[in-house]
Amino acid sequence: MKKALYFLIPCILVSLFFTSCGKEEEESFDESLLIGKWVSGTLFYRYDSDGTGGTWDTDDDVTEEEAQPFTWTLEKSTLTHIHIMEEMGGNVPRVYTVKELTAEKLRYVDDFGKEYSFDKVYD
């Protein structure tokens, strides 16, 4: 019994430990603020209003005309990029959680906690 108790106590503790709080309400962002060109260092994203976009990195000697295409959706705070493999026909999805979206600033994180921050670019 004592031995069983040794097992029980940790399990209770673990259960308590892993007992999560109630789920928070997901924040929503205005996707119209997303439309346009964003830059982080040498990395650019362009969101077009039709749900398409392109990304390029000038540090790799890639121009906007050579931008690689993707489609995007923003549902509440979930920003999904489906990067389209131009010639080989594959898709590479990326899912982010938007933390901040203003006319000047875009900030989101991925599932691994990596945060990305962009500034709006006005031509």
Add this chain to the structure above:
Amino acid sequence: MRKFFKIFFITLASLLLLLIIFISIALWYVFTPERITPIINKQAQNIFTCDFKIGKVEPTFFSTFPQFGLEVNKFVLINPVENAPNDTLLSVDRLIGSFDVMTFWRENELILSDIHLLNGTMNAHIDSLGVANFDIFVTDTTETPETEFPLDFIDLGNVKLENINFSYIDEPLKLNTSLRNLYAEIDGTIFKDSAKSHIKLNNSIISLEHAGEKYLNNAAVSMNLPVKVFKSWMLYNLNEAYLTVNDLKLFLDGSIEIDPSNWDIITDLIYRFEGWPAERALDQVPPSFQSYIDWFDVTGVVDSEGVIEGIIGSSSLPFMDMQISIKNGSYYQSGLPFPLSDINGNVNLYTDFITDELTYLKINRLNANALQSAFETKGMMNNLFSDVYFNLSTNLNLNLDEFNQIIDDSLLINMKGWVQGGIESDFFLSQAEKMELDNMKLSGSLTTSDLDFVFDSLWVRTDQSRIDFSLPNIDPSTQNTNFAYLALTSGILETGKIGDYQAFIQNADISIETSDLRDTTRIPDLICMFTIDTLSASMDTISIDLKNQYARASINPLIDKPEHPEIRLDYNSGGMKANLGNNSALINRFHLDADIINDRDQADVFQQWLVEGFIDLDQGFVNSSAFTYPVEIPSIRMDFDPEKLDIRESRMIIDKSDFELSGSLNNVLSYFREDSLLRGNFNFTSRNTDLLQLMELTSGMGIDDDRVAENRESLVSDQNIDKGENVEGKNNDTTFTGPYMVPEGIDFILSTNVKQATFGKDTAKDIRGDVSIRDGILLLDDLSFHTSAAKMQLTSMYRTPRRNHLYLGLDYKMLDIEIERLLEMIPDVDTLMPMLRSFRGQGEFHMAIESYLDSTYTIKKSTLRGASSIRGSNLVLLDGETFSEIARRLRFTRQAENRVDSLSAEFTIFREEIDIYPFLIVMDRYSAVVAGRHNFDLTFDYHITVVDSPLPVRLGIDLFGDMDNLEFSLARTRYPEFYRPARRGAVQSNQLELRRIIREALTERPDE
């Protein structure tokens, strides 16, 4: 008998003695001056109409033997005529004449004959009205009945003039003649208005002036003039006469007639002279004509004979048919660099000096030397007074060195050697002056020996060459090449440009036919045929050696564009060797048959030159610094035309690679006209292929110059950036340094059948499939091949938008792959999915990935996209330590094997992140869902949700860090219901949806 002769001679001598005594008595006592002088004076009055003076008259016998004669001392005839320079017609110291004694005895008339005039002067004059001062004889004899002197007939007997100064002025003829020291004999008779005489002059000095022109001036003259005079002294018939002036002896035979109406002289003469020194003959040319001949000097001995027939008048000259010979002559004129010597020749001149149509000069033979050079010519020359026509046959032997001084120094020409041969010419002078070569006829054959010709910096040397030429071409191959023909046969011929290039030709036989090359409105028709045993040429580091060549090339103007050429070429070479720096090419046999149209209106060079024909090549070898290995070309057979290249056979060996290419290339011209893609359909077979070398061979085709320049700059920039060097001062290497630029505007399909191919360290066998290059895209479409790791299917796309932005897409399907070998074969997979290093066994690997590369083929990580799936079962964990650690911590059973029962995973690659989507892994008593992210910096962040284990609860474990510093911690389970659809949450469903997207994308074929 002797007695008879003795008596006869004594008798004859006695009679002669008596006769002499009788004559002496008669002379001394009967024919005394006192008796004869009055008689002479009396008779002179009956004969002469002018004044006269007669000195003492003495009879002679011995001086006039056998006739009796009279000697008059001081005989003078005075007949003043207006405008005559002298009143004295005749004045001589002595006048001796013979007379008939019997007539004198019976009729008391004294008729003198054989008149001999000594030491005196004669002044004959005819005034402008034709009145002569020697018209002094009485014409009416009836008034002198005492003496019967028939003046209609005068027998001059033998008139001798000795030391007489004679002057004859004929104003109508504008003739002024004087003879000094005249020694003459005149034997003749005068009958009414005609006469017959034989005039001899010896060593007299003559001056002759006609119309103010001095034709002779104190010339020593001799004459033998048998002449008959008719028609009131207007017609003179000469019979074998000769005249010597200054030792120039002229034979004359014929007639000379003076037309009193206009004083023209009508000639019908045959003349002949021999041995005239030319310079002395020219000295006789009147001063006013000296200007015509004073610009040259001529010597030699001249013979001539001929006919002079016609009128010498104010507007006409007689026809002269002259045959002229010159021996041992010489000629020099101002401006001629050397005199002509040893001139020998014979010509016929037929001329009236006025009419071109009648005049000709026939050169029977004329040869001369010029220093060491010599020529000989014969032929005809017509139209001598206008446009001279030449029809000559000339043989030459020229020392070219002697002609250098003729050539203007500014032309920088220097010649040595000899030219021998003959030239036939047929042309007018005006044609030569205007270079109307189309109307001239020139042909000949010339042989050069030891020729050394330099023009500026160009030079030609030949030991012996023969040049045959013909203008026009009398035996043309086509109607249009009848303008000229030129054939060159040479032994050894060397040519070049000083300090630039040089060529060596041995045993060349070249012939050229052409139309008029001067016609600039059209391309000439030209046919060139040649056979050349050896041709070697070199320039700088370039050299070429050709053996046993023969060819026929023709050029014709295009029918609708005559200013553009159509070229037909049939060229054969028994061997060719070329070097360009470190590059060389060797061909054992080469045959090119081509029709080429050159349309210079086209902008692009490929459209300007339209070529049709075939190439047949055997045993070629190419050594190029651009190629790592020499290229061997066993054979090439191909047909080509502007639109199509049909490779019937093409074999190539590069190092260990061998290629055999056949097929066709279409739309070539349309491609360059930008009307169509360049389409090729080829079969490529090989026993062994080095793909890198193949790429090297075709890199850069179709890339325009700007792009090439841009790319080159980009490359240099990249290289310099990589090396941290300055761009300036770099020498762009033209060798292939990559990247491979896919040709644009072409559509090639290469059906491959390669037994073995290598790409770097990788080897593939039994490669079958199509390799296509389609408008800038290199596509390996469903290429199947075997490697040591797996049977593979590969679809690959390679685009080269620009040199530093290269697209590479790969779709690998590897079945039954040994994962360990996969990592060896494609090390990049280890970067993408490092966990695979821990497994060994067979699996199935499918990966689609694309990225842009820079010019050094380095992945631009920001452009990297990929999706992959891997399936495996019974995979063995390689790293026992790792297994032990996991087994210890997860409390595996003792029977647990180092084996993963199954593995099915999808992962994506995005930039430097590899996301492994949740997959189930089953091992021993555990089932776990694994997901996470792996970064290119080899850090990772994984989560493991243990969904089945001996524990009553699900555990979550986070693994993070890197392989050298692995950290883990218990965590909240993220995928507890991942494989329980009924209980799957939204996030897990999304994850599965993403896997589906990835999987489906991998199984779909890319749109082509």
